Amino acid sequence: MITLVKANLADIPAMQALVVSEVKEGVILNRSEDEVATNIRSYVLAKEGEKLIGYTALHIHSRRVAEIRSLIVDAAYRGKRIGQKLVEFAVEEAKVLKVQEEVLVLTYTPGFFEKLGFREINKEAIPEHKIWTDCIKCIHFPVCNEVALVYKIS
Template identity: 75%
Template sequence: MIELVKATLSDIPAMQALVVSEVKDGVILNRSEDEVATNIRSYVLAKDKDKIVGYTALHVHSKRLAEIRSLIVDENYRGQKVGQRMVEFTLNEAKELGVEEDVLVLTYLPLFFAKLGFTEINKELIPEHKIWADCIKC
């Protein structure tokens, strides 16, 4: 059974190993070990016993805006609703933290998020600080 748990610093090497092929394919941004460590409290892991089979992060930009980042699921676990469960977990976390309005996702997989109720917006609506902080890397 897949369990969702918060990440710890000792999880970083396995997290980095999981994302290598997706970074090479340009599907997900590369985040250094230091960047992941700095934001470790933002990450939730999907674990099958001791194996990390997916993860994502919730990055809070302001009281009105949060972002789901770095969603990855091991290809052997896709189609089992692991990604959906992690998205639902982060949406609940955003609500519990008091995010008042929107949760943003920048993705190369818009159909996945559309199935979960997300809608596509015009890129001009993305906050400028988000563009300069992360999207400049795309």
């Protein structure tokens, strides 16, 4: 049985191990253990028993905008709607936290997010501080092929 649980500090080594290949490929940004620890309350994990099989984070940029980050599902578990459940959890969490307008995502798989109600936006609409705090760390910066999408909070 797969369950979704909030992360704790003891989960960090398994979280770091799960994203190694995607970080090397530049699909997911490298985040240090300290950065993950600082933001541990943002993460939700998908587990099968005690085994970590996926996770994502909901990062709050402002009262108006939150962002889904670092969505990963173990390759052996893909195609089983685990990513969908993680995204839906994050969107619901944004609503509970009273994010006023939208949930942002930058992705190489826009079709996945479009099926969940996200709509593509122009990258120029992304909050400027996002570019200077995250995007500048990316191996693809400044030539980025990610697509920006938002989910409008209703």
